[in-house]
Amino acid sequence: MGCESHGYDIAEALENALWNVRHARNQQEASSIIENDGRSLTAIAIINNTDSRQLEDLQGLIDMHPEIALLAVVDPSSLQVERVRRLIHQYFFAFLTLPLDPIKAQHLLEAAWEMTLLSSPSPNPFRDEDLGMVGSSPVMQSLYRSIYRIAKVDAPVLVTGESGTGKELIARAIHDQSPRRNGPFNAINCGALPPGLIQSELFGHEKGAFTGAGQRKFGIIESTSGGTLFLDEIGDLPLDMQVSLLRFLENNHVFRLGSLKEVKVDVRVLAATHVNLEAAIEHGTFREDLYHRLNVLQLTPPPLRERREDIEEIANFFFKKYRTEKATKVKGFNQESLLLMRQHSWPGNIRELINRVRRAMVMCDQRLIRPEDLGLERRQSPSRGQVTLEQARDLAEQSAIRASLARNKYQVQHSACELDVSRATLYRLIEKHGIDRPLGKDPQIARGTTP
Template sequence: MKTLDNILIIGKGAIKEKTISQLSSLGWSPHQIECIRAATKIPKDDLPLVGLFVFESQAPYLSSEIENFINEGKTRWIAIIDIKLIKNNDIRQSVGRLFCAFHVTPIDINRLHFTLESLRDIADLASSSSCQSEVGKSECQMVGNSPIMKELFKTIHKVAVVDAPVFIQGESGTGKELTARAIHDESSRAGHPFNAVNCGALPTNLIQSELFGHEKGAFTGASQRKIGIIENTEGGTLFLDEIGDLPLELQVNLLRFLENHTIQRVGGLKEIEVDVRVLAATHVDLEKAVEKGSFREDLYHRLNVLQVRIPPLRMRGEDIEVLAHHFFHQFANEKSLQVTGFNKESLALMRLYEWPGNIRELINRVRRAMIMCDHHLIRPTDLGLERRHCASRHAESLEEARDIAERGVVLASLTRNSFNIQHAARELGISRVTLYRLMEKHKVNRASEAQGPKGKVEGGTPREAPNVLHLSSLKKGPS
């Protein structure tokens, strides 16, 4: 029964023969049954990707039978409900908790068709081998079906089975921690801890103690022994994000650990053997950092045994619509119940936009749009996108294009946060040290921006988006 265009309809009520005929003319194959008990007799493997559940006045709205059936299956359900019933607070909460979308009667067949198509596509992706099976049992559920993402999934598989350090490269917001977690979940260490550390976010005077631990009395305030993050990751995988921010004096200790697989707690003399795989990432050019002397060359080569490059979102045009729908359903419990998806212009503009903030920016824009939208479908203005933001921009080189995008997203975040460094750094998912370095690199400061930007124009990052709501992560956020 499970073909892409099948629809299971539970209940009669609002779904009359006319609606069935209209759905059929639009290419759907509707199968209608009378009640939930009949639905429970259908083998789970035969259930379609999408379904309609008709709320009727005499129906047991909150019955455990309905909830169990919907929660246990992989079908994406749309509630069909009378507009008077949806005003009931209990029913609203039930619909928001259990269903991907809802439509009130009388049914607008075109809107219903659009919602069904959107849910079918995201359900198809979620169940396809090109997505979930590519990342196996990874909890992070990396989403993508474009050729460049298929290559990334293949690379993840290859490096996961080799127990060696991996260096992950990618712009801010592309999902470096998600990639690290996928590597861990595909490896033989999957049953052991996965710990992620942002090296730029730890206070300089505490980094060594946090990573390596300390003995009682090692320093003022060390009232008891502390086991460090490395020891706590025994048998598992340690992900060191923003490794370029690690102070030089601590790079020596990390190098010794990578070479000997032993550590010393601060204030201790004993060498402690630790079995931990290290993955590292940064958005800065470590080769240039080595040339400048701010990063040890021997540590760079020790970390860079295997390499994974994550593509920026602007190179994943085929994935943008699927990702937008994916995040839409992730935040379904926060949205106004009248919002059912994106209009066609929004989807088109999202594909044209360059996404300087990558996945993190897409998450922010979708979440904000869902909260602020006053219509059934999200429009470009809800996303803070207009044609002028999505026009092609030209740069003389790839490096210049990256600089334009990087400066744009840094400036946009600072502007939204009134140049509050701590708030902007938190929104961008980087340390204050890293943000100060980026501001210095791109000559961004409050005084110069008050006079207007000089030199090249940074198109593509809207400044008039002060209400962007930041979501630092889903379950495990992109870094």
């Protein structure tokens, strides 16, 4: 909120950078925006006036909403005023001086927004379930926010990232959240198209355009009119097709093969690649002009190994999803599996995680999925000198339980008595350490029920 002219200039610069901007001219307007907005807010307050009444109002508003991270924008002369300096120091995430540097403003706003997320009562202010995506880590929260922002505009988007990180899912989510959501969403894998058919697949053909073209065919671009076209593995598109695609992106017209008549098409193009297009440009296999045309907005989903905190959530999500498809006695993952999943490097990212969970659900003949069901190597015992106190405790606990179970012929009740813990605690510890027990040795295990 703040001074009209500066406010509108800043709002325009931020809107251009795809921020969702609301402009409040005074404290009342700011309050009503805050009350009405259910999602996290990050705010800029323009302090153009050192009037103590105004400063008090501003302080009152800030006091009422400590969850909002605020950036101050001030005229350098206002910084001479002790009260302004104190207010900024006590209540603001950072400050910027006029004239505003829009790049710096954006960076600080990003950082302030992340801070807002941390203090948000809801861990997911941007609803991942609306996007069909799982994962609550800060990096995914930031991705969801970008998807919502990018969905509102109509520019091309380039989604880059490793295989299996969710590039196609992101394209789908952008479409579903965009004004084009009622139009078609079509995806095509540029690497999977036979070279002789690409032109016709993308742009269509007229009857008789080539041997075998018995009738007119609309290409996928034309069939996507009013919707979103997702070009997967764009790096594999042959150079001549890159020229045609660039022409289409520049004037929104297509020529069907065998026709000189141009057809106007309204399509938003999203493209994805797992290869480095900049390197491809250097090698002469990708056109630089097409790269710049596609790369208006870029999104890069992180590899799974860079957001390990999401692994358990995603594994449980798919476990529940597949459990409803097929009756199974498996109840979840044991602690060792969860630990190993967290440690695995996931070269195939989420696709690999889904496949391992599905495989484990088939392979598992116990109540809880073990590392071998997932095809993951069991943890090596840490070598001498590398054991932390916690690991040493774990190892001692594990070996005491194993020994007691063996002594008591796997009768959990007897072992629990011997170890002086409740049966429920012993079951929990058995699961935690991934200790194998022969099936049927304990009545509870044989029935597969929770103790």
